[in-house]
Amino acid sequence: MKLLFVADPLEGFKTYKDSTFAMMREAHVRGHELFACEARHLRWQRGGKVTALSRRFTVTADPHDWFVPEARADAVLAEMDAVLMRSDPPFDSEYFYATHLLEQAEREGAKVFNRPAALRNHPEKLAILEFPQFITPTLVTRDGAQVRAFHAEHRDIILKPLDGMGGMGIFRVGPDGLNLGSIIETLNKHGAQTLMVQRYLPEITQGDKRILLIDGEPVPHALARIPQGSEIRGNMAVGGKGVAQDLSARDREIASQIGPILAARGLLLVGLDVIGDCVTEINVTSPTGFQEITQQTGFDVARTFINALERHALAK
Template sequence: MNKKKILKIGIVMDPIQNIKIKKDSSFAILLEAQKRNHQIYYMEMNDLYLKKGHAYAKTRFIRIQKEINNYFTFTQEQNISLNELDVILMRKDPPFNMEFIYATYILERAEKSGVLVINKPKSLRDCNEKIFASIFEKFIPDTLVTRNISQIHDFWKKNQDIIIKPLDNMGGSSIFRIKENDVNFLVISETMTNYEKKYCMVQTYLPSVKYGDKRILMINGKAIPWCVARIPKKGETRANIAAGGTAEIKKLDKKDWEIANYLSPVLKEKGLIFVGLDVIGDKLTEINITSPTCICEIELSTNISISSMLIDYIEDKIYL
């Protein structure tokens, strides 16, 4: 088995000039790949295209370094057939919209030609990050997916304290808490459903969020034993770091392991190699599969290298 082969690693991501390298998981993964002398082919969504049924992209070689104001350099721009690559990391952030879906069709053509795509394009389409969690009924809070305001109203009256959120966003964007007797119920419901034209997810509010909304990372069905507990700031419902939450590193507890181990075979079967589970208390709330984050926070506080584990998996899969 030749462990010295230089791999051609493609990555599809949002514009790299907009990232914050101290906490960007894609940057951490690329640093590890570069450390091992693999070639990195950088792509954005508008670089992907199909021609005569074959997948192509405009790519640029990228070199990166941990320098805040000078952290990347592009060289050698070229259009290539994606089947020249060994692996493609699809790391485009939500919103999960039709443009994202179209990109997965292109990546699926590359996959069919023998390229390893992480995560699997078909599963990126099939497993909406909000709705996917709902198939694991034994672990989720009381949950409703609807665009019918009367159904949301009945759910609210039954549970009294609820969370309502869109199906296609990230980072705590457009998440509302509606408490008992909230006079804003109707306007929030109308806004979130676009007057019953758009589906949203409604869940019971989980008071244990004050102890942290935990992000549990998994690689090929194996949970990382440390997680990031995102603590909401005072007076805030959302625990997301992007919404002002603070991060605490914690060991997985018994329930965390139970949830992760239960989901493991399903994730592996669907080719969901790098995944982030969101757990509040003992409840699974979301399964992040598009561009899971929190690598940097865990690596900074532990002796675990998650990015190294992911590259190990890629090398083992391709060298096999």
């Protein structure tokens, strides 16, 4: 198969932990042809089809000098067997525009994973609102007075921006309400921006679990990202320690309810973030955790994902 990865620059990949790299390596081992471009390389012109200035490449055995590229050339997305949208967040205007170009490519015959419309329809913070039975008390608002009322009710809360990634912009405010006003102003820009507020979950000390769903089915191990020191965030980007662990009965219950629904919408790969018994985010842009889970448990996540990709890409 010919696989086009729409991703961040290959030169910046951290091959020891990058999940997109794990996908590429597994696909290369199977003999698939690999192509890569950035979202900024997508293009459409009347009379033609969506193309991308891309480069074919092969994967080497050297983790530092890991790919050998060919010269860049225009590739028609509809002529690929699969297009994988793996650009990292944030989900900004340019990401939004890229999903529209990818959706046009779908109309021309391309198979895109995850589906562009599904990417747009599942913003990673707000997608949890569809599943209130699995979330902690949550408020989404621009109104500072409503945030204050939420704090008065729940006493210990987390505040976060809707467009953050890697733990960026997350604050905890305890019963004393210290700095609540300043934090509200920082996040809502004096009422100009919407934020999310949630009751603090003390189970974060045991880790913020990443549960990977592949074609609606959960990988049998989660990656618990455990905060270190005085940090309240478990994100690996801010120093959280990743520990793979078997899914709990509650994890499986959550996955069994959410997984098939999202898979039916064209989300081949999803990362559920779960603290304790509650889902806190649904990641669909470029879920990670492949390598850590595989290294610690022996379960080959990349193999499982490429198996699913092949089934869908080769289906009539």
